[in-house]
Amino acid sequence: MPIWQTLSTKFQNLKDHFRPSVYRKIGGRKKISLIVDRFYFIMQNDPLARDCLLTHPHPDQLEIPAEKLKDFLSGWLGGPQLFMQKYGHPRMRMRHMKFPISTAAREQWLYCMRKSLEENQVPGSIKSEMMRALEDLSGIIQNRP
Numbered sequence: 818m819p820i821w822q823t824l825s826t827k828f829q830n831l832k833d834h835f836r837p838s839v840y841r842k843i844g845g846r847k848k849i850s851l852i853v854d855r856f857y858f859i860m861q862n863d864p865l866a867r868d869c870l871l872t873h874p875h876p877d878q879l880e881i882p883a884e885k886l887k888d889f890l891s892g893w894l895g896g897p898q899l900f901m902q903k904y905g906h907p908r909m910r911m912r913h914m915k916f917p918i919s920t921a922a923r924e925q926w927l928y929c930m931r932k933s934l935e936e937n938q939v940p941g942s943i944k945s946e947m948m949r950a951l952e953d954l955s956g957i958i959q960n961r962p
């Protein structure tokens with residue numbers, strides 16, 4: 818990792834220490850990792866998430882998207898901006914344009930995330946705050962009726 822990236826991550830961690838973010842309140846990288854792994858497990862195994870799963874080009878190989886989602890959520894929740902450092906500006910709508918994302922797929926994505934937050938015992942107030950923000954963001958990402 819280049820030195821400027823290491824310094825920037827260290828600075829972010831320091832800022833984090835003094836200004837509790839959702840990232841810290843939720844339990845940092847370890848918890849985000851558990852949430853995302855469970856999220857994709859649900860997507861792969863719950864028939865109610867089928868449209869969402871089949872939107873993925875390789876529904877049986879979700880390790881890379883999982884890593885990217887962990888990095889994205891890290892920065893989005895106020896922790897280290899890992900996605901930005903590795904891949905540039907998130908521009909989530911643009912990055913999803915090559916996948917047909919319908920209302921059903923979007924609702925199923927949110928369903929998997931809500932279920933994962935519940936199964937990971939994320940406190941109600943944080944869960945509501947996150948879900949509200951994810952509903953908004955996924956509305957921007959949806960690109961089909």
Ligand code: HEM
Nearest residue numbers: 869872873874882885886889916918922923926951954955
């Ligand atoms: C707030 C909601 C969402 C967030 C934060 C999110 C986040 C991400 C991230 C970080 C990636 C990796 C991007 C990259 O490859 O550079 C990704 C990929 C992807 N997302 Fe989403 N996403 C959201 C909603 C959705 C929805 C509603 C769908 C519907 C099915 C979806 C389907 C996909 C697909 C198909 C990929 C590509 C996976 C692959 O390459 O195998 N996403 N998403």
